[in-house]
Amino acid sequence: MAPIRSILASRAVITSLSLLCCLALFLYTIDIEPGFHKNTLNNDDHNVNNNEHNGNNNNLDVNSNLLMPSHELKGVDGDMVYHGRPKRSTRHILEQSEGFYKRILRQRKQWLAEQMFGTSFACPHDIQRVGPLSDGGKWICGMSLYTEEPRSKCVIYSFGVNFETRFEGEMLDRTDCEIWAYDASVTQMGPETRGRPGVLFKPYFVGDRDYVDNKGIQWRTLRSLMKENGHDWIDILKVDIEGSEYATFNSIMDDFDVLPFSQLQIELHVDTPHTTFGNFLTWWEKLEAKGLRPFWTEVNLHPAIKFATPWASEYCFINIRGEKNILLRDYE
Incomplete structure (x- = not known):
């Protein structure tokens, strides 16, 4: 063992091995690197361009x-x-x-x-996260359009607030937006928005029709709320209504030829009690047909705190239609 150890430790052997490694790396770079990006991307581009x-x-x-x-x-x-x-x-x-x-x-x-579903659409503006890094935070397309001077007045509808209002609170801090919030599971909003100007809260549930249930809770459609508030366009629609989003949005898509909001921040509950995969696919394709495109997604890992399997995902959509959609305008 001693002779072998002394050979391996000799400077000549170490130097030779180093030179061989450098030569191999150099040859690999010459053979692979110049053509890699060119061949891969050009072939991809040609396939795309021939079909689009x-x-x-x-x-x-x-x-x-x-x-x-x-x-x-x-x-x-x-x-x-x-x-x-x-x-x-x-x-x-x-x-x-x-x-x-x-x-x-x-x-x-x-x-x-x-x-599997994923995002593949690009927001044409900056994307900023607003609110907490955990459950409740949202990724906003074109946030600088609302924060930089001159600020654009905007309208936010928030369905399902519970006491998690850090997103709404930060939007109030950074913009001149008005917030119209609805949730019948609570009697008031969280401390970040409570009593602040520019916030309207009503204990309503939002659904697919207008009625009062057997508990005396009012259910309203988006169309009814917008008519009541005198709005014809919403800049940001935030939705977290615990599985009711499918029936609610089927109604919204039936009520409006052009969906009346610039972007949608929604938590999708994808577990079996709320929807099946086949129904989800039909619903998703209906959103696409109405002009919604997903630009961001993330799995809600909050259930993992209790070692449960995550069953909800946060999706952010941009609407590629609408004359009043400020995300579709050019800016100097």
């Missing part, structure tokens, strides 16, 4: 730009620039993202076999 309409000639550009570090996109004056490419309008980004989304839909059959 002329308005989506390069569906992956928008995603590569959005993922590019911000310091590489900043121009001399701080404006966002695309090296060697023209500036893109909000509509152009949405069209590219729509082309990419259609590509994903063509792969859905394989995903459905695994019962």
Whole structure:
């Protein structure tokens, strides 16, 4: 053993092994690296471009730009620039993202076999998380449109607040938005919003029809609430109604030709008591047909605190329709 140990420890052997490793790495880099991105991305682009309409000639550009570090996109004056490419309008980004989304839909059959859903649409503005990092926080598309001067007045509807109002509280702190909140499971909102101007709360449940149940609780539809409040558009619709979202949104989609909100923050309860996979798929495709596109998702891990299997997911949708949708406008 001693002779072997002395050979392995010799400087000549160590130096030779190091040189061999460097040579192998160099040869690997020459053989693989220059063609890897070119071949992979070009083939992918050609497949996409041959199948999409002329308005989506390069569906992956928008995603590569959005993922590019911000310091590489900043121009001399701080404006966002695309090296060697023209500036893109909000509509152009949405069209590219729509082309990419259609590509994903063509792969859905394989995903459905695994019962998987994901996001594949790009919000054309900044995305910021508002509220807690845990249950109750939401990812907002275009948050800077509401916070930066001049601020845009906005309307938020919040269905299902319980006492978790940190999202609503932060929106009040950072924006000039009004909040219209509804939840019959509580008699008042949490401390972050209680008694503050710009907040209206009523102990109603939101559902698929207007009625009073046998407990004396009022159930209202979104259409009835908007008519009562004098609103024709909602900027942010936040929904956490413990499984009632499916019937409620079927009613909403039947009541409106164009869904009357810019974006939707919703917790989807996907366990068997609330829906089956087949019903969920039909419901999801109905949302898509109405112009909703998912730009963010995360599993609600709150049940894991008690070592239970997570059974709810947070989804964020942008509406790609609506003349009053500020997310569809261009900004200097």
